[in-house]
Amino acid sequence: MNPTTRDSRNKRPIRKAPFVVIPAFLLLWLIGVATGEPARVLEQAVQVCLSCIGIG
Amino acid sequence: MEFVRKWVQVTIGFLTNSSWAFPFTKTIYQGPLKVICAPGLNCYSCPASTTYCPLGSIQQLLGGLRFALENGQHYFGLSVLGSIGVLGGLFGRLICGWACPFGFIQELLHKIPSRKFGIPRMLSYGKYMFLLLFVVVLPLVLIDEFGTGHPWFCKFVCPAGTLEAGLPMLFLQPNLRNTIGLLFLNKFVILILFLTWAVFSSRPFCRTACPLGAFYALFSKVRLIKLHLDEAKCTNCKACHHVCPMGVKFNESPDDPECITCLACMNKACKFDAISLEIGGIPLAVPDRGLSPASKP
Numbered sequence: 001m002n003p004t005t006r007d008s009r010n011k012r013p014i015r016k017a018p019f020v021v022i023p024a025f026l027l028l029w030l031i032g033v034a035t036g037e038p039a040r041v042l043e044q045a046v047q048v049c050l051s052c053i054g055i056g
Numbered sequence: 057m058e059f060v061r062k063w064v065q066v067t068i069g070f071l072t073n074s075s076w077a078f079p080f081t082k083t084i085y086q087g088p089l090k091v092i093c094a095p096g097l098n099c100y101s102c103p104a105s106t107t108y109c110p111l112g113s114i115q116q117l118l119g120g121l122r123f124a125l126e127n128g129q130h131y132f133g134l135s136v137l138g139s140i141g142v143l144g145g146l147f148g149r150l151i152c153g154w155a156c157p158f159g160f161i162q163e164l165l166h167k168i169p170s171r172k173f174g175i176p177r178m179l180s181y182g183k184y185m186f187l188l189l190f191v192v193v194l195p196l197v198l199i200d201e202f203g204t205g206h207p208w209f210c211k212f213v214c215p216a217g218t219l220e221a222g223l224p225m226l227f228l229q230p231n232l233r234n235t236i237g238l239l240f241l242n243k244f245v246i247l248i249l250f251l252t253w254a255v256f257s258s259r260p261f262c263r264t265a266c267p268l269g270a271f272y273a274l275f276s277k278v279r280l281i282k283l284h285l286d287e288a289k290c291t292n293c294k295a296c297h298h299v300c301p302m303g304v305k306f307n308e309s310p311d312d313p314e315c316i317t318c319l320a321c322m323n324k325a326c327k328f329d330a331i332s333l334e335i336g337g338i339p340l341a342v343p344d345r346g347l348s349p350a351s352k353p
Contacts, residue, residue: 012334012338018145018336021275021279025141026142028134028135028137028138029135029137031138032135033135035129035134037117040117041135042090042108044112044116045113049112049210050225051206053218053221053243054217054239054242055226055232
């Protein structure tokens with residue numbers, strides 16, 4: 001890696017979009033957690049859903 | 057790097073399926089870890105699964121939305137959407153390439169020596185149809201006499217569920233074999249079709265039918281970790297076209313929604329260091345082979 005190459009890469013701008021998208025979905029997750037959704041998800045996940053896997 | 061990726065795939069496969077008591081309990085893991093979202097397609101009715109499948113959960117929550125709202129519970133699937141949204145924002149379809157057990161199984165099958173075929177690009181739009189229709193619309197709209205929707209993708213399509221959960225549960229609980237009907241046969245045929253197709257084409261399920269891959273693909277332009285093309289260094293030699301397991305023409309479409317960031321183009325194909333891995337615009341890894349643009353043919 002030569003210095004010129006490194007310099008040109010360093011000039012690449014920081015992309016801002018991920019720093020908007022990730023907190024936005026983190027907020028959705030927090031809202032879901034606040035409504036008690038994980039307990040419902042866990043309730044579903046610990047049961048074998050036979051029709052879901054094509055049996056019954 | 058390919059060796060590292062394989063180890064990551066195996067490790068994550070074991071971490072998301074680390075409950076090995078099922079030969080004795082004859083059922084699935086029922087502990088608290090199942091509140092954690094699996095990053096890839098990993099059926100939560102798999103006996104060894106220690107995480108929940110985001111697709112299965114979101115279909116169940118949307119199917120039960122009417123019932124939940126009548127009981128004052130606002131279960132819109134936001135925690136599930138938030139979980140996979142954060143993963144998508146961070147990694148996008150890198151998860152397909154590094155953390156999905158069903159993708160890994162397809163990769164192994166593709167190693168079986170045979171004549172290999174491409175997949176028409178048009179078929180890649182099928183997965184968006186499955187995401188919209190089978191995961192969101194049908195579970196939400198088509199309800200039974202109890203006011204509950206069904207997990208349409210899990211119930212009628214998902215080959216990962218048949219392989220990881222349906223078949224093992226039939227093996228563990230012989231009494232279930234009496235309940236096998238057309239529903240199971242339909243899913244079994246779909247499983248066999250995709251597994252056979254995977255021998256001849258690379259990752260056919262990921263490319264044509266996976267709703268989770270379709271969701272992560274929506275983040276192709278905005279994800280934090282992605283591959284970057286240095287157009288000044290690219291010679292358009294098209295070497296990257298020939299190694300991509302997803303049929304991406306990277307030099308023509310560097311933010312392609314099909315890119316699973318397996319790094320094959322960067323490490324196996326590009327001789328000009330035109331492809332690099334970056335985090336939010338900051339270079340993370342660049343293969344340095346001592347070649348400069350001046351050495352272009």
